[in-house]
Amino acid sequence: MADISKHMTKACDMSLGNAFVPVEYYTSPDYFRREQDMIFRRAWLMVGRMDEVPEPGDYIVREVPTLKANVVIARGKDGQVRAFHNACSHRGVALVCQPRGNTMTFRCPYHAWLYRIDGSLSAIPGEQDFPHVDKAANGLAGIHLDTWGGFIFLNFAQEPEVSLSQFLAGLDVMLDGAPFEQFPFCIRVTDEIDCNWKNLVNAFNEGYHVAVLHNKTLRPAVVPKDNPHLHYLDVKQFGPHSTGTVQRNFDYNPDAPALTWVYAQMLPTSAPDLDAIKQGRAGFHDHPGINRLKIENFGTETITVFPNISIQPLANGYLFYQFWPISERRMRTEVRIYSRHAPRTLREEYAMASTLAATRDVVVEDMAMSRLQQIGMESGGKTHQQFGQNEPLLRMFTRDYEAYLAGAAM
Amino acid sequence: MADPQSLPEGFEGLAPFAAVWGQLHTQEERYLQRQQSTMTQIRDFYDATAPRLDEIFCHLEQFPMDALPDAEALLYRTALGLTEAAMAVEVFGQPCVPYAPFPHKMAIQWSEHC
Ligand code: FES
Ligand SMILES: [Fe+2]
Numbered sequence: 180m181a182d183i184s185k186h187m188t189k190a191c192d193m194s195l196g197n198a199f200v201p202v203e204y205y206t207s208p209d210y211f212r213r214e215q216d217m218i219f220r221r222a223w224l225m226v227g228r229m230d231e232v233p234e235p236g237d238y239i240v241r242e243v244p245t246l247k248a249n250v251v252i253a254r255g256k257d258g259q260v261r262a263f264h265n266a267c268s269h270r271g272v273a274l275v276c277q278p279r280g281n282t283m284t285f286r287c288p289y290h291a292w293l294y295r296i297d298g299s300l301s302a303i304p305g306e307q308d309f310p311h312v313d314k315a316a317n318g319l320a321g322i323h324l325d326t327w328g329g330f331i332f333l334n335f336a337q338e339p340e341v342s343l344s345q346f347l348a349g350l351d352v353m354l355d356g357a358p359f360e361q362f363p364f365c366i367r368v369t370d371e372i373d374c375n376w377k378n379l380v381n382a383f384n385e386g387y388h389v390a391v392l393h394n395k396t397l398r399p400a401v402v403p404k405d406n407p408h409l410h411y412l413d414v415k416q417f418g419p420h421s422t423g424t425v426q427r428n429f430d431y432n433p434d435a436p437a438l439t440w441v442y443a444q445m446l447p448t449s450a451p452d453l454d455a456i457k458q459g460r461a462g463f464h465d466h467p468g469i470n471r472l473k474i475e476n477f478g479t480e481t482i483t484v485f486p487n488i489s490i491q492p493l494a495n496g497y498l499f500y501q502f503w504p505i506s507e508r509r510m511r512t513e514v515r516i517y518s519r520h521a522p523r524t525l526r527e528e529y530a531m532a533s534t535l536a537a538t539r540d541v542v543v544e545d546m547a548m549s550r551l552q553q554i555g556m557e558s559g560g561k562t563h564q565q566f567g568q569n570e571p572l573l574r575m576f577t578r579d580y581e582a583y584l585a586g587a588a589m
Numbered sequence: 590m591a592d593p594q595s596l597p598e599g600f601e602g603l604a605p606f607a608a609v610w611g612q613l614h615t616q617e618e619r620y621l622q623r624q625q626s627t628m629t630q631i632r633d634f635y636d637a638t639a640p641r642l643d644e645i646f647c648h649l650e651q652f653p654m655d656a657l658p659d660a661e662a663l664l665y666r667t668a669l670g671l672t673e674a675a676m677a678v679e680v681f682g683q684p685c686v687p688y689a690p691f692p693h694k695m696a697i698q699w700s701e702h703c
Contacts, residue, residue, distance in 0.1 A: 365700040372690075395680050435679035437639045437671060521700075525654050525665060526646050532616055533672040539620075539695060540676055540686050547688035 183405050186472055188414035188423065188571055195574040197581075199563040202556045204580070205375040211507035217584045218486050219245045223325070223332040223339070223346045225488050225501070227252060230329060230363050232260055236281040236296055240265060244503045244511050246335055250322060251275045255297040256283070260326070262333055263298045263319035268312075285319075294319055327351050329360050340589045348418030350484070353468035361462055362496045362517040366531070368539050369513045370546065375556075376487065376502045376510040377576075378549035383481065383489040383500060384572035386411055386425060392548055396541045400431045400449070401478055410569055411481065413472050419485035419579035421572055424470055427451065427478025438533075445530035447537065448496040448516055449478070455494075463492035483572065485579060495519065498538065508553060514542050593659045597648060600664055606634045610670025611663045616697045623673040624685050624692050635678045638671050 190198075204210050226241045231252075238253035249265040265273040267287040274287040274294075284301065285294040293302040298319040303309050323334040325343035328351070332343050344351055382388065386409030390402045402409050403426045411423030429451055433439055446452055455461040463469050463480070469492060470477040482490040491498040499515040516538055522528035555561070566573045583589070596607055609626075613619050623631065638645070645668050652661050677684045685691055 367698045367700065368695050369698075370695045395682075433679075435675070437635070437642065437675035438679055440639075440642045525649050528654070529646070529669060529672065532669055533675070535616060535697065536620070536672045536676050537680075539697075540680070543686040543689050543693065543695070547686065547690070550690065551688060 183403075183412065183426075183474070186412040186424075186474075187406070187410035187569075188412065189568040190566070190571040190574050191568060193414065193416065193571050193575065195571055195578060197566060197574040197577040199565055200573075200577050202562055202564060204577075205377055205553070205564075206507060206557050208507050210584075211504060213584050214486075214504060215245060217586065218580070219243075219504075220335050221340060221583070221589055222486055223334050223343050224486075225330050225332050225484060226250065227331045228329055228359075228363075228365075229260065229326055229331060230360065231279070231331075234281065236283050237279075238275065238282065238296070239279045240275055240277070243333070243335075244505050248322075248335065249273050250333065251285075251319070252324070252331060253296050253298070257297070259297075260324060260331065261298055262322040262324040262331075264322065266320065267292055268300060268317040268319070269303075328354065328357060346418070346589060347484075348420060350417035350420045350422070350482070353415070353417070353422070354466070354482070355468070357466050357469065357492065358462055359492075359497065359517070362519055364518045364521045366516045366518075366535050367513065368516075368535070368542070369511065371505065371509065371511045372546050372550055373509055374546070374549040374553035375507055376504040377580075378552050379500075379502045379510065379512060379545060380483075380487065380489075380576060381570075381573050382545045382549060384421075384483060384576060385570045387567070387569050388548070392544050393541060396537070396544060399428070399433075401425065401427050403428055403476060408569060411572070412474065414571055415471075416575060419576070419583075421483045421575060422468075423481050423572065424472060424474065425478045425481055426474060426476045429453075429476050441530045441533045444526040446495050447530075447534040448498065448518065449493045451494045461494060463497070464494070466492075483576075485576070500542070508557070512542065512546060514538070594663065595660055596664050596667075597660045600645070600648070603637060603664070603667055606637060606670070607663050607667045610634065610674075611667040613666060613670065616669075616672070617694060619670050619673045621692055621694065622670065623677055626677075626684055628677065628682075628684060631674045631677045631684060634670065635674045638668060639675065642668065642671070 231239050232254045235254050235256050238251055241250045251263045251265045254260045265275050267274045269290055269292045272287055272289045275285050283296050291304050295301050300314045300317045323339050325332050327343055389409045390398050406426060414423040452461055456464055459465055469480045479491040479493050487502045489500040496518040501513040503511040522531050596603055613622055649661055649665055
């Protein structure tokens, strides 16, 4: 590629303001309450993958900490996947106590009210004492569920304002058929930290920090000579969602002995598999919505799904990050590393553990900075953050964040 | 029964490291051990095991991966400690990720569903 700089999308190219953003958005309990009501109770929220519940009777339990929701996701006899609040109709017990399993009925451990896998109430012991309870109207409380690309989304509104496809606003169309299902094996890393969730959303929406904060971890592998501040290329907007193309150094060759040994056993999630690329079996590499510029040193397409998800398709899998606010100054980070298969040998298992440690440490760097950022913002000396021309996605997020808090349609 | 704390023949020299890293069963524990070790301890462990990775796995490969005998399981757990030690030696030059809280825990789950 002759001159990469013309593809470095700047805030002015997208007509984005929000150069100055109030610190209050990141520190105020009132803003957190508005985020709960105006964003998280209205948006479609991604919570899992369909392949976590492949068979009829399979179920998983998921927390949505922002809404204090405890959710059962279950595949019915009819093959349909449904979501319910994990709360007994009798006196409220969170009755499904295993994180996952397979069953055709859920039995409440308190007084044994019995529910079918589709959430309907099937039996009340001593039913004569509950003449006022209509069984047909007392199943587990349902939550709207839809799927895209094998991902499960929930919507906590009584009636969603828009369908999932409308909400995704074309992102789903561009990425239609992206082969997420080729990478079913997942390692999940979670942590809670003292910072506002948007600190981490922002960290994943700019490459400006990569050469500095990730100097020892990511920089040698991903920051190219012709893009030292790692501008995202070819940034695309879809409603509040976005994608951007990120380069990688294909000549990166770790010379550290232990890391080199790992590369020889099984390539890390992010390392390009040159043979696979040549043979057209490199997963996401050939999808038309990914790397539209066809840059030769393609690293990842960073996909941001509003409000709290970042997905990075890579050479040998993909990374999935999710950021849940718990309060204005506490959040949960969930990182999932998806690979083609479970480890088949001890060498592969070792290599995957090593990749996990390396991936985790990069996120730990981001989380560490987000925590320091929170301390600085709460100290109170600054009223605003300043977003550069090279941070267009931070401005875009702020634009849509402000609009939703003010009541704009999803 | 062989002593569950003895290493396979030829790997006895790794005993001091097996006494530390070989006692850990999860990546979470290994990450904490790395943070709580001195750089000298980590480097000694790294210097003793990194050059022998291939030898270690050639030995382990003679057994089914999900049914390692006690001595081999101990050797394997010891080797896995290197996934953390190598980050300290080869990447950061210090035990902890810079600027991270100490000690820092992260929950890790390997998926069962496939
Ligand atoms: S609370 Fe569930 S049966 Fe009573
Ligand atoms: Fe980062």
